[in-house]
Amino acid sequence: MANVVRTKVIRMTGARSEPQRRSDCGDSDGWQCGQRAVPMRAAESEYGGESGGKRLKKSRESGKMNGIMSITELPKNYDAASAEPRIYQRWLDSGFFNPDTCIEKGVTPADAKPFTIMMPPPNVTGVLHMGHAMMLTLEDIMVRFARMRGRRTLWLPGTDHAAIATQSVVEKSIHKKEGVSRHDLGREELLRRVEAFAKESHATITSQIKVMGASCDWSREAFTLDEQRSLAVRTMFKKMYDDGLIYRGNRIINWDPKGQTTISDDEIAYEERAATLYTFRYAKDFPIPIATTRPETKVGDTGVAVHPNDERYAKYIGKEYDVNFCGVSLHIKIVADKEVNPAFGTGAVGVTPAHSMIDWEMAQRHDLPVKQVINEYARMTVETEQLKDKKVLEARDTVVAWLKEENLLEKEEDTVQNVATADRTGGIIEPMPKLQWFISVNAKFKIQNSNRETTLKDIMREPVADGRISIIPDYFGKTYFHWIDTLRDWCISRQIWYGHRIPVWYRKKVKSQKSKVKSLGTESDSTEVYCDVNPPEGDEWEQDSDTLDTWFSSGLWTFSTLGWPSSAKASEGKPSDLEIYHPTDILETGYEILFFWVARMVLMTGYALNDIPFRTVYLHGTVRDAQGRKMSKSLGNGIDPLDVAQKFGADAGRMALVVGNTPGTDSRISEDKIRAYKYFANKLWNITRFVLMSVDSEDVVRFATAKPEVRTDADRDILTKLDAAIADITGNLDRHIIHEAANQAYQFAWRELADVYLEASKGQLADESLKSNTGHILVWCLMNTLKLVHPFAPFVTEELWGKLFGESDTSLLMVQCWPT
RNA sequence: GGGCGGUUAGCUCAAUUGGUAGAGCAUCGCAUUUACACUGCGAGGGUUAUAGGUUCGAGUCCUAUACCGCCCACCA
Numbered sequence: 001m002a003n004v005v006r007t008k009v010i011r012m013t014g015a016r017s018e019p020q021r022r023s024d025c026g027d028s029d030g031w032q033c034g035q036r037a038v039p040m041r042a043a044e045s046e047y048g049g050e051s052g053g054k055r056l057k058k059s060r061e062s063g064k065m066n067g068i069m070s071i072t073e074l075p076k077n078y079d080a081a082s083a084e085p086r087i088y089q090r091w092l093d094s095g096f097f098n099p100d101t102c103i104e105k106g107v108t109p110a111d112a113k114p115f116t117i118m119m120p121p122p123n124v125t126g127v128l129h130m131g132h133a134m135m136l137t138l139e140d141i142m143v144r145f146a147r148m149r150g151r152r153t154l155w156l157p158g159t160d161h162a163a164i165a166t167q168s169v170v171e172k173s174i175h176k177k178e179g180v181s182r183h184d185l186g187r188e189e190l191l192r193r194v195e196a197f198a199k200e201s202h203a204t205i206t207s208q209i210k211v212m213g214a215s216c217d218w219s220r221e222a223f224t225l226d227e228q229r230s231l232a233v234r235t236m237f238k239k240m241y242d243d244g245l246i247y248r249g250n251r252i253i254n255w256d257p258k259g260q261t262t263i264s265d266d267e268i269a270y271e272e273r274a275a276t277l278y279t280f281r282y283a284k285d286f287p288i289p290i291a292t293t294r295p296e297t298k299v300g301d302t303g304v305a306v307h308p309n310d311e312r313y314a315k316y317i318g319k320e321y322d323v324n325f326c327g328v329s330l331h332i333k334i335v336a337d338k339e340v341n342p343a344f345g346t347g348a349v350g351v352t353p354a355h356s357m358i359d360w361e362m363a364q365r366h367d368l369p370v371k372q373v374i375n376e377y378a379r380m381t382v383e384t385e386q387l388k389d390k391k392v393l394e395a396r397d398t399v400v401a402w403l404k405e406e407n408l409l410e411k412e413e414d415t416v417q418n419v420a421t422a423d424r425t426g427g428i429i430e431p432m433p434k435l436q437w438f439i440s441v442n443a444k445f446k447i448q449n450s451n452r453e454t455t456l457k458d459i460m461r462e463p464v465a466d467g468r469i470s471i472i473p474d475y476f477g478k479t480y481f482h483w484i485d486t487l488r489d490w491c492i493s494r495q496i497w498y499g500h501r502i503p504v505w506y507r508k509k510v511k512s513q514k515s516k517v518k519s520l521g522t523e524s525d526s527t528e529v530y531c532d533v534n535p536p537e538g539d540e541w542e543q544d545s546d547t548l549d550t551w552f553s554s555g556l557w558t559f560s561t562l563g564w565p566s567s568a569k570a571s572e573g574k575p576s577d578l579e580i581y582h583p584t585d586i587l588e589t590g591y592e593i594l595f596f597w598v599a600r601m602v603l604m605t606g607y608a609l610n611d612i613p614f615r616t617v618y619l620h621g622t623v624r625d626a627q628g629r630k631m632s633k634s635l636g637n638g639i640d641p642l643d644v645a646q647k648f649g650a651d652a653g654r655m656a657l658v659v660g661n662t663p664g665t666d667s668r669i670s671e672d673k674i675r676a677y678k679y680f681a682n683k684l685w686n687i688t689r690f691v692l693m694s695v696d697s698e699d700v701v702r703f704a705t706a707k708p709e710v711r712t713d714a715d716r717d718i719l720t721k722l723d724a725a726i727a728d729i730t731g732n733l734d735r736h737i738i739h740e741a742a743n744q745a746y747q748f749a750w751r752e753l754a755d756v757y758l759e760a761s762k763g764q765l766a767d768e769s770l771k772s773n774t775g776h777i778l779v780w781c782l783m784n785t786l787k788l789v790h791p792f793a794p795f796v797t798e799e800l801w802g803k804l805f806g807e808s809d810t811s812l813l814m815v816q817c818w819p820t
Numbered sequence: 821g822g823g824c825g826g827u828u829a830g831c832u833c834a835a836u837u838g839g840u841a842g843a844g845c846a847u848c849g850c851a852u853u854u855a856c857a858c859u860g861c862g863a864g865g866g867u868u869a870u871a872g873g874u875u876c877g878a879g880u881c882c883u884a885u886a887c888c889g890c891c892c893a894c895c896a
Contacts, residue, residue: 077858268894270892270893270894291895291896292896293894293896294896305896340895340896341895341896344895344896345895346896348896350896351896352896356896357894358894358896359896418893419894420894429894431894473825475824475825476824479823479824482822482823482891482892483892486892486893592891594891595891626831626832628832628889659833659834659843659844660832660833660834660844661833662833662834665825665826665833666889668832670832670845672832672844672845672846673844675845675858676845676858677844679858679859680858682858683855683858683859685855685858686856686858686859687855687856688855689856693855694855728836732836735836737836740836743834743844746844747843754855755860759860
């Protein structure tokens with residue numbers, strides 16, 4: 001054995017003494033990586049006198065046992081299911097997912113340019129689906145490509161506590177199993193249950209991420225509700241509170257009666273439903289008829305609005321009327337507002353300030369009183385016997401019956417109504433005024449360390465508008481701007497228990513007592529308010545019972561994961577993670593959370609760090625089934641990524657998700673497509689099998705080290721095609737054209753190397769004068785092909801790399817140089 | 821109502837700055853025990869939705885139309 005190694009090393013000296021081709025794998029920015037192809041590292045270290053020589057021997061020796069195999073040992077077919085978990089464990093053991101380890105072990109230069117992706121944290125609500133698989137695949141491709149090019153590559157994984165989503169999953173399950181509600185359990189017990197669920201869900205999710213082959217740095221894993229992220233959230237809240245950007249106000253909000261919480265505008269899903277449009281008068285002597293689809297809310301009307309230029313009603317503007325409507329006394333003022341469309345209905349709107357966003361705004365303009373008539377349980381609160389405590393739909397029937405009885409109903413028309421529902425619970429939203437916390441998006445403030453005055457809206461808009469952040473595909477920029485333009489203040493408080501509790505405390509003001517704690521304001525004459533990262537001293541303070549919208553903590557993701565605020569600065573001369581890895585390079589996520597998340601990250605980062613969170617936003621589409629339907633539990637048409645990995649291999653699933661799928665476009669996935677890429681992995685396996693069969697195993701390392709000669713047309717052709725493939729794939733990955741790069745890697749390996757050159761090589765190998773060089777070309781092309789395919793199908797390529805070059809930490813394909 | 825995207829082979833989708841329209845799957849024919857049957861070779865199949873325009877040249881740029889899809893917006 002020792003002999004074998006020595007012989008080979010002697011041969012390799014020859015290769016090394018030739019003009020040394022440093023396996024430079026500089027990327028487009030001219031960065032060099034410290035890696036070399038394994039064989040070269042081995043040869044070099046033999047001379048370098050370090051432990052590398054031993055490492056090589058060890059690698060070769062262990063290789064004989066479980067790594068490098070003779071052809072008789074290599075089965076005819078690749079068995080992904082058994083190989084993949086073993087390979088992932090090798091990657092984990094190597095420590096190379098952590099960029100610091102890469103530097104320590106010398107596979108990445110210490111001065112390498114960083115490359116960072118923050119994994120969009122999956123919700124801890126259950127299991128991963130194909131959309132997650134898509135996200136993990138695209139990011140892993142970007143990350144592996146960057147790592148092989150010598151970048152200091154960090155892909156930071158994590159999970160999201162997903163406040164409402166998670167709590168409602170657990171609440172439903174408890175209700176089903178035990179028939180009790182959260183109020184029966186109490187805050188503490190419910191939180192205990194939710195946390196147990198989240199923990200279990202987290203374990204499932206991380207194991208699934210590993211199955212997909214994600215090369216993320218588990219040592220830096222984060223959770224949106226862990227101690228560090230909680231500190232970040234409280235720090236941010238306090239900062240925004242002090243700047244007047246977070247305020248508490250009694251304003252109209254979206255109330256979800258089913259979830260018993262407020263939700264933001266973005267968490268509403270509109271559903272078209274058949275409805276009836278009723279045209280009626282409040283009373284016989286009321287001059288203007290109005291139309292509505294919600295007669296029950298009319299008991300909360302305080303005005304009627306008409307268009308200022310509407311001649312029909314001009315004479316009534318400014319007049320006030322007292323009527324008795326379905327047993328309720330109303331005081332109605334006629335106002336003129338240009339928001340009213342004179343062509344719709346009767347051209348007059350009954351203004352219900354407490355239960356309609358638009359009406360609320362109209363009431364503000366005309367100083368109309370707000371009269372709440374519906375409560376948190378979607379029941380009527382008016383004192384009239386026939387309506388009190390009735391559910392809104394029952395109340396609607398009651399009011400309509402009353403209108404008919406009184407002969408006030410003038411018309412009934414079928415119409416389609418856009419009903420606002422909560423996208424998590426399906427509950428019908430009841431707008432109502434409530435005391436809640438908001439982030440002001442239009443308030444002016446001075447950005448830190450500068451005198452520049454700005455607004456949060458501008459902070460969101462500017463980096464995209466001036467190109468510091470680019471969005472792929474670019475047309476989503478238009479959608480982004482449109483959303484910002486119509487943005488209202490963001491309601492951030494939720495009446496649920498699972499989440500970041502609002503860092504605000506209240507206490508009754510005691511006039512005689514001198515406060516030990518400096519109160520930051522007073523909510524009213526009788527209550528003091530305290531906001532800070534930590535609770536105030538004293539027992540008399542009571543914390544706000546609400547929690548924060550989950551997107552508040554998600555918005556901090558790119559920098560809360562890097563140690564902000566506790567270890568944001570350099571210490572002991574060492575730069576902090578935040579300084580090294582932020583801003584991140586790419587944010588890769590589904591287009592459906594452009595507003596929820598992407599915009600919020602731009603907001604939070606711009607505000608807290610005066611910086612951008614990422615340079616590029618890559619948006620992928622929705623993964624659909626073979627018929628183009630969305631995958632859903634109720635349809636039962638979902639494909640489980642774990643099943644795919646088990647049946648076809650994770651590599652096959654990855655390739656199927658990526659090839660031919662352009663950013664921003666929905667894609668379809670089917671077993672047929674995945675199977676095609678399982679065959680591809682097998683093709684790579686058999687190319688390697690053929691090469692190992694055709695080439696003396698002692699020559700493999702040498703052939704991989706130096707570029708071969710051209711002896712025949714076939715030789716020239718394949719080497720030209722290889723160069724073209726390298727250039728094309730590299731260029732496309734640089735420009736994030738992943739679907740094309742993946743296809744090119746596939747085409748080169750199968751259509752050029754396997755179908756053409758391997759066939760041609762059979763004749764050449766039989767010719768003694770060509771045999772050696774042909775073997776050389778085969779090994780050379782295979783080695784480069786494995787590198788080119790690795791980002792897309794990391795498992796099979798890593799497995800084959802081990803078969804060719806032995807299995808040791810430093811000979812892992814994942815840290816080899818990208819070919820040039 | 822406003823905005824955005826799409827329409828290319830039987831199906832699913834590509835086509836980087838305008839330069840011979842490609843791939844996978846499916847279909848048909850041939851090969852036959854081979855590195856791989858999880859195989860190879862070959863074939864058929866497209867007036868790039870429609871109508872105009874710009875250009876030496878258009879799937880690609882411009883205008884209009886039709887259809888499909890998505891997002892936003894509580895015309896009450």
